Amino acid sequence: MKILLIEFIGYKEWTESLGYDREWKIQDIQSSIYKIVNDEISRVGGFALPVRYDGLIILADGIPNKHLLEIYTKVKEISPTKISACIGFGKTPREAEINAHNCILNSLSDEPKFSIIHDENVVACHFDYNNFTSLTHELSFYAAYMRVMRLYSKLSDSIYDFGGISQYLGGDNMIAFIDEDTIDKIIKIVENMDEIKVGIGIGKNARSAMAGATRALDEIRSKREDRWKIVKFSM
Ligand SMILES: Nc1nc2c(ncn2[C@@H]2O[C@H](COP(=O)(O)OP(=O)(O)OP(=O)(O)O)[C@@H](O)[C@H]2O)c(=O)[nH]1
Known part of the structure; x- marks a missing residue:
């Protein structure tokens, strides 16, 4: 990577x-x-x-x-x-x-030297809290945010243990980037956490991987049967 x-x-x-x-x-x-x-x-x-x-x-x-x-x-x-x-x-x-x-x-010099190394596929995992809108109505705007932050803090720790890095994106959304060999581990984490689902996107670059992840989440929402889905996206 x-x-x-x-x-x-x-x-x-x-x-x-x-x-x-x-x-x-x-x-x-x-x-x-x-x-x-x-x-x-x-x-x-x-x-x-x-x-x-x-x-x-x-x-x-x-x-x-x-x-x-x-x-x-x-x-x-x-x-x-x-x-x-x-x-x-x-x-x-x-x-x-x-x-x-x-x-x-x-680094000794002020100007960076970028070496050439082959590119790999990017894997983006877009995590989403289930029914965050109802949770916000039930608790409060801020209390719902606190609930999500607590959960995502634990999730980021586990993902980092597997070599991934993550970022909170706002609302109930968190993104993590991992390598392709780690996808199974992410799926296992999600299967053990009832509150979340994950759209996983694989792409030639991060933007297309993110688009794949968003499409995967949309597909999960359309049937409400799965907790995870993988979409390979090219653009
Ligand atoms: N950054 C980001 N925020 C989003 C996105 N979609 C929704 N949100 C935010 O997340 C909040 C919750 O939206 P959803 O996750 O679609 O709603 P939900 O009630 O959890 O419903 P389900 O995900 O269908 O279970 C919204 O109010 C927005 O603030 C997205 O693609 N990116």
Whole structure:
């Protein structure tokens, strides 16, 4: 698997330089950087996970280095701090992210060098809480969110143990990226958790894998018989 990791360097110092009335400014800048990266990377078929917002994890399989370099240049232009970036490879997304992070720690030059390595299929797992709308009516808007966060926190831990990385997407949705050999393990997890279903998408890049996952979820909803489904998607 291939991950482009971009880290903002000196972010702590930058945030502190903004004074006490700063949090709204930080949120403004973080969301505008994420918006631009999300737009640009989706255009070329990738997908960005904002995770901590002081860096970005980009699922990069199927994206030529030329486009990854363009994303890097764009982030460099709009970032309030210096940035550092590396591509990491690994059997799993977890391994690829760790390798990218170590590469950033050991990199001597300011400009990244992206090596050429073959691309692999991306597997996206879109988890969805069953009947979240009724749960929201029953509890409250915030209490339903808390229920989902508790469950997804446990789920992300198990997925990370299997080499996957995940991101909460809002509402009752969570996405995880895994390698193809881990699909069976994800299905077992879901079969043991009554509250959730999962659409699994396989694609040549992250965007098509995500589209496959969404289609798989729609197909589950149309019959309400299965708790998981796999769709291979190409675009
Ligand atoms: N990020 C994201 N959020 C969505 C998506 N679809 C729905 N949502 C959000 O998730 C909430 C719940 O929607 P659903 O999961 O479709 O509704 P549900 O009541 O759980 O119904 P079932 O999933 O059919 O059991 C919505 O109110 C939206 O906030 C999606 O594709 N992506």
